[in-house]
Amino acid sequence: MKRALITGITGQDGSYLTEFLLSAGYHVSGLIRRASTFNTGRLDHIYSDPHDGGSRLKLHYGDVTDGTGLRRVLEASMPDEIYNLAAQSHVRVSFDQAEYSADVVATGTLRLLEAVRDYGENTGRRVRFYQAGSSEMFGAAAPPQSEGTAFHPRSPYAVSKVAAHWYGVNYRESYGMFVCNGILFNHESPRRGETFVTRKITRALARIKLGLQEKLFLGNLEARRDWGFAGDYVKAMWMMLQQSQPDDFVVSTGEAYSVREFLDAAAEELDMDWKSVVEIDQRYFRPAEVDYLLGDSTKARTRLGWKPAVNFRELVRMMTSNDLELARREETLRQAGHVGATVLG
Ligand code: NDP
Ligand code: GDR
8 A cells, every 4th residue: 555645734735635645545644733723624524533443544743844743754654655735825925924934835845855865765765755836936937837937936935935846856866866846836626725816706705695795805806827626736746756757747727817807707607796896905915926827737738648627617616606505504504593603614
């Protein structure tokens, strides 16, 4: 049985990747942070109490800012494959918490690579390592962006992802480690964090439709993104690690839409008009914006045989219908007298 270790397992991608690897017969270990509230909501449907026995999913407390702990988790989980998804992944927040974002995103990757390097030398195992790179690394570079496009990052988050990317390349070249950098364009789902623009829109429009909220405050509506479905993208991560040689791959749909067009599509699905409920708030603009991301994933399609199954319209439909259902449940609770009740997705 192959063994995988996932950092960032409690996040959007971590939950889809866990489902995928378990269904492929893997034993999966995941790194989770200690929090004062439960942070495993995205895993609850697949997690079973270890006391019940037989579970192929095991969670370990840890943090990518704690190198000693990472080494212990490696020894305990004995992975064949590592997926490094842990990140302070919010671009806007990275301007407010620049040093912290660098510590997690850039130095966190370095700590894990160092731990894996020693683990490999001490045990003789050749662990395969996936690094969660981002289209944000292209930043201001003109579209379409491919593996050959020069990086021009526009935020502390993106600069840190560029550093992590180059650490990966450097450890491959220096120590012969099996490191693949995925350069994934935006991918969304009903499990997307609620402060990223797609989910913020689908969640708010659904609540507004049912009278649970009045307004939706947004920033720049003209930014264009190449949005895909997270469930499709985690398969590309796995495919990269099944190659005979490590390499770097862009993963994208090849279609870009503006935030305004996402609003149009979501409002159409919900049969409502967004223009009367959306207001622009300067606080959601970024000191430096990424205007136009459009990926060219020819290499992943030809070498890995990967292609997305869900298109833009299907993605919007999936997210709006999920959030409408959540809003309905919230409305039911309120009608039953649970004032202020929220329903978590
Ligand atoms: P999320 O924000 O949903 O999840 C991030 C994960 O990282 C969470 O599990 C979080 O834990 C964990 N984490 C944060 N800080 C630490 C830390 N210090 N130590 C350990 N774990 C930590 O991100 P996504 O699932 O959307 O993205 C996964 C990865 O892919 C990230 O690295 C992201 O930057 C990258 N990426 C994402 C894209 C996208 O469109 N979704 C596109 C390209 C790259 P907790 O739940 O406790 O907060
Ligand atoms: P992004 O995603 O920055 O591309 O990073 P996000 O959804 O945050 O922003 C996309 C675009 O929408 C504009 N925007 C707003 N964004 C947010 N969050 N909130 C708003 O109110 C709002 N109004 C307009 C933004 O300015 C931006 O142009 C995501 C993350 O998952 C990263 O971790 C990942 O690396 C990249 O995608 C690829």
